[in-house]
Amino acid sequence: MRIGVITFPGSLDDRDAQRAVRIAGGEPVALWHGSHDLEGVDALILPGGFSYGDYLRCGAIASLSPIMTEVVDAANAGMPVLGICNGFQMLTEAGLLEGGLIRNDHGSFICRDQVLTVENASTDWTAEFEAGQQITIPLKNGEGGFIADGETLDRLEGEGRVVFRYVDVNPNGSLRDIAGISNVRGNVVGLMPHPEHAVEPGFGPDTAAAMRSGIDGLGFFTSVVKRALVEA
Helix, strand or coil, rough: EEEEECCCEEEEEEEHHHHHHHHEEEECEEEEECCCCCCCEEEECCCCCCCCCCCCCCCCCCCCCHHHHHHHHHHHCCCCEEEEHHCCCCCHHHHCCCCCEEEECCCEEEEEEEEEECCCCCCCCCCCCCCEEEEEEEEECCCCCECCHHHHHHHHHHCCCEEEEEECCCCCCCHHHEEEEECCCCCCCEEECCCHHHHCCCCCCCCCCCCCCCEEEEEHHHHHHHHHHHHH
């Protein structure tokens, strides 16, 4: 399975996402934000970082990059798309996901290993998990507070489109502890924590078994790879 990872000016975690795809058994394809060519990929990842124009509003300018025309069309046609941190912000700005992300309620950048509950295990990116499962994923953001109006929040809850929820502590003031959501179809998922930083022993969060041994993020990437194999 060929999974495109789009690099925007300011992307920090594009190489990490490519590595995660490779570890999961997929073929990473590096894509540039200024191109209109998706190069025949089967899925897309919008990685984390601090894309150009974030000083105006996170993800707003990047969501207007040339390649985003193709991303929107592909997502609407059913292609799996994952937006991580800044990528999540781009997906909301592009209208592929509802709500928005604002400055953390405590006003500071935060970096921590964050426990999440998997609320929806039926999306293209969460099929390897179980509903109610708790996973630990690194989190690092300054503008990670998820917001939406009450009607939208109720609709996301009612339609089962809250995919992840923060556990124990709400690190950024996100409404209803929401850490990630999906579109109606379940092929587009966005979240603030970084699963690509928890895919390889020795580099992930600490666990009861050993320091830096957590690989809970790997399930995101194996989910989409295995689903593609089943549908092939």
